[in-house]
Amino acid sequence: MTYSPATQDQLLAIRVNAGIEELAQSERFAAAEPDMVEAIVEGVGQFAAGEWAPLNRTGDLEGAKLENGVVRLPDGFAEAYKHYVEQGWNAIASPGEFGGQGLPFTLACNVLENLGTANMAFNLLPMLSVGAIEALEHHGSRELxxxxxxxxxxxxxSGTMNLTEPQAGSDVGALRTTAHPIEDGEHAGKWSIKGQxxxxxxxxxxxxxxxxxxxxxxxxxAPEGSRGISLFVVPKFHVKPDGSLGARNDLRCVSIEHKLGINASPTCVMSYGDNGECVGELVGAENRGLAAMFTMMNNAxxxxxxxxxxxxxxxxxxATDYAAxxxxxxxxxxxxKQPVAILEHPDVxxxxxxxxxxxxxxxxxxxxxAGQTDRGTLGDEAAKAHGEICVPLIKAWGTDAGTEVASLGIQVHGGMGYVEETGAAQHWRDSRxxxxxxxxxxxxxxxxxxxxLGLEGGEALIGFLEEIARDCAEEPTLFALAGDCAGVARWMREDASLDDKLAGSVPFCTMMAVLVAGWQLVKQRDAVAEGASPALATTKPVTVRFFLERIVPEAAGLKASAIAGAELLYSLESSALLA
Structure with a gap:
């Protein structure tokens, strides 16, 4: 279950899709020169393959365990995390004034890609810390x-984000955790936090x-619902004025979940203020916590x-190694009539x-x-809008497609894929x-x-689709899909009820994601044809052709579902569905 970092494909995507060389022309990201970019991509790939990948299987088998209030990880995790910190991988895109390297978010994404490919469960630890840094950088006071x-x-x-409560899942506004101002004592001016x-x-x-x-x-x-939520920083250990650690705060891990996958990632039930002594500090303005948290969530x-x-x-x-x-x-x-490797069979x-x-x-x-997000940071409003449109695309389609690929990996292994010893099943369990x-x-x-869809009165998304259509005029499947997406978008803006839009949202999201991915793959293919990455000259044209001829038509076939409306979904009473 070892792996080889996909360094060449990553560098191609960073150069062509993120446009790292253009980003490096800005003063803010000037350090992202070609030699630096290559050193980071190659270096973190080697580190991930050498130190984090070997822990992936043991992490799955042994998992995290809660013992007397302390979460224990399998042997090797502490040392691997220590080396991660010592080598500076956590600091890639963080602000230089606080010890970071100030490089583009694009390169932080690459660090996480390599670490997560090596060990998805372990990688959740730095991933959440990146989000916490982002939230404090944008919304925290200078003191914080x-x-x-x-x-x-x-x-x-490390950092965490605490939204969900037993009675409030996606409905964050239903949370019950409370914060009361502390009037006197050593924590005067801070807040007493209580909840789970x-x-x-x-x-x-x-x-x-x-x-x-x-x-x-x-x-x-505070006002009811999401308008009355505030964000607080609550440390495990209090931090003294000189920066050293003080006494433990009044918080604890009650239990950890027993999950389908990512077993080495402790998913905790946290209790705050059991003894009435949990202390937090307000981040940003009171009742503006959700806006601050969304900075973290967008990144996440x-x-x-x-x-x-x-x-x-x-x-x-x-799967490819097994098939060979x-x-x-x-x-x-x-x-x-001699048997051959299953890689030679058409369906495999x-x-x-x-x-x-x-x-x-x-x-x-x-x-x-990531590249559009970086441009937004530099003040490019059009790029910022494109990045915002793409966030749900990469999150939704990216994870759906990742799960599909993991499932196909089991299928390639056949019966052996369903046997835990091969490790193919872990990828699907982790991905789900x-x-x-x-x-x-x-x-x-x-x-x-x-x-x-409503950004800039709807013009941001339509303009984005028009740009893609212009670029893809010579690619029939993509050009047609861009037109289909524009048609669905206009129908949703002009004719659809809210229920209709929501009923068609998932197929439309898939259509949009496949369109943008295909558009960017064509850019990769053309760059390789011009000599951008000789190592990919043989494979890239074939994988892009497969995407255009097999995957894009599937997305186009979702148009009917995207505009079908909500009427059929409610043609049965709820009681009939329970019958």
Whole structure:
């Protein structure tokens, strides 16, 4: 279950889809020169393959365990995390004034891609920390930034996000965790936090010296619903004025979930203020917590989409290796009746090529989204809008496609794929959470057809589609799909009810994602034809052709479903569905 970093395809996507050389022309990202980019991509790939990948199987088999209030990880995790911190991988895109390298978000995505391909469960630890850094950088006071960011940036401390409660899943506005102002004593001016949160990824562990929880809570007399939510930073250990660690805060891990996959990632039930002494500090303005948390969530959604790429790459490599080694049956129609590797059989070839095309398409979409996000940071408003449109695409389609690829990996292994010893099943089990957390894929699709469809009065998305259509005028399948997407978008804007839009949101989201991924793959293919990546000269034209001829037509076939409306969904009473 080892893997080889997809360095060449990653560099191609970073250069062509993210446009790293153009980003490096800005003062902010000037350090992202070609030599630096190659060193990062190659270096983190080697580190991930050498130190994190060997822990993937043991992490799955042994998992995280809660013992007397302490979460224990299998042997090797603490040392691997220590080396990750020492080598500076956590600091790639963080602000330089707090110890970061200030490089583009695109390169931070690459760090996470490599680490997650090596070990998806382990990679959730730095992934959440990246989001916490982003939230504090944009919404924290200078005092909070100086207090928490240097250690979060280095990775010495890790971060979490605390939204979900037992009675409030996706309906964040229903949360009951409270925050009351502390009037006097050593914590005067801070807040007393009380409540319980569930599904807190890496909410408790011993790998980092401190854990910085970002917790949503409701203050006294706050408005009902999501408008009355505030965000608080709640450290595991109090931080003294000199930056050293003080006493433990009044918070604890009550239990960890027993899950389908990502077993080495402790998914915690966290309790705050059991003794009435949990202390937090307000981030941003009171009642504006959800806006601050969404900064973290947007980042996390891109990185969850990244997990589709990660699991797709790992499953594809394992399936291809197995198919090349497994000898079974003669090639159909061949005069030679000697058994051949199953890689020679047409249906296995179809599956392997589909796995490769989907994985490369996800990667192209990921780095395009990251590059647009970086341009938005530099003040490019059009790029910012394109990045925002692409967030639900990479999160939803990326994770759906990653799960499909992992499932195909089991299929390629045949019966052996269903046997845990081969490890193929772990990829599917690990992948299956990604369409659920950080906002289910249905929520992502709803975001696309409501908020994103309405950006700039609807012109942002239509303009985006027109740009793609112009670029793809010589690609019949993509040009037709761009027209189909524009037609669905206009119908949703002009004729559809809200129920109709939501009923068609998932197929429309898939259509859009496949369109953008295909558009960006064509750019890769053309760049390779011009000599951009000689190592991919043989494979890239074939995987792109497969995507255009097999995957794009499937997406086009979703148009009827996208505009079918909601009437059929409600043609039965709820009681009839329960019969």
């Amino acid at each position: 930034q100086e207090k928490y960011l240097p250690q979060l940036v280095s990775g010495a401390w 949160k569930i599904y807190i990824t890496w909410g408790e562990h011993e790998l980092a010296e401190n854990i910085i929880h970002l917790v949503l809570a409701r203050t006294p007399n 959604r891109i990185n969850v989409g990244n997990q589709g790429v990660q699991i797709g790459e790992r499953a594809t490599q394992q 080694e497994r000898i079974q049956s003669a090639r159909a129609g061949s005069g030679d 070839r179809r599956m392997i090529l589909r796995m490769k095309a989907l994985t490369e398409g996800m990667r192209a979409l990921l780095y395009y989204t 959470i990604a369409p659920i957390y950080e906002g289910t894929n249905g929520i992502q699709a709803a975001d696309l057809v409501t908020r994103k």
